[in-house]
Amino acid sequence: MxxxxxxxxxxxxxxxxxxxxxxxxxxxxxxxxxxxxxxxxxxxxETMAPLETIQLQGKVELNPIGKTKYHLEMIYKNITGAFTRLLEALHRMGAEVTTVSSVAFSGFSETVFCLEVKDEGVIHMTELRQQLLAIVLNLNCTI
Structure with missing residues (x-):
């Protein structure tokens, strides 16, 4: 050819x-x-539809991964100082953060912590979960 x-x-x-x-x-x-x-x-x-408003309530999941280790996953509204407040609250509760991963998207943050507690008796999972959920819900109300 x-x-x-x-x-x-x-x-x-x-x-x-x-x-x-x-x-x-x-x-x-x-x-x-x-x-x-x-x-x-x-x-x-080229035109784009307006973004829908996403309604999301805060979420806290706390799971033990050992005698003194916990896996904590939180979803909360992304506002200034929210991450710092969560770290301060964890410190006050006697938990040491060993690993953290955080992602922010569309006005919300998802943060995953690995926590270690020095004394088993110092921290109770249900109390910790309730206190963290109260903080997260308070963050979601604040803007």
């Missing part, structure tokens, strides 16, 4: 694709979208 015939075939194939694009744009413009407007303009793909 010569270069000329290859180029001729490529050009005809591109023209066929362009014709298909036009036909599909016409077909797409005939279909109304959810708002009753016509689609098919180049700018219709």
């Amino acid at each position: 010569s270069k000329e015939s290859t180029l001729t075939d490529a050009i005809s194939y591109i023209k066929q694709l362009q014709q298909q694009v036009l036909e599909l744009q016409i077909e797409l413009s005939k279909i109304p979208d959810e708002d009753g407007e016509k689609q098919g303009s180049a700018s219709s793909t």
Whole structure:
């Protein structure tokens, strides 16, 4: 096959694709979208629907992973000073943070702690969970 015939075939194939694009744009413009407007303009793909407001209540999960070690997962509203308040509360309760991982997205934070308690009797899981949940719910109310 010569270069000329290859180029001729490529050009005809591109023209066929362009014709298909036009036909599909016409077909797409005939279909109304959810708002009753016509689609098919180049700018219709550039517009974005407004973001929905996400409602989320705070969450606290506390699981033992040893005699004195705990895995703590918290989800709370991402506000200034919230992480510091949580660390201070954990310190007051006698828990030492050994590992922490935190992610913030769309106005909320998810933080995962590995905690270690020096004395088994100092900390009770249900009390700790209730105190942390109270802090998280208080953070969610504050803005």
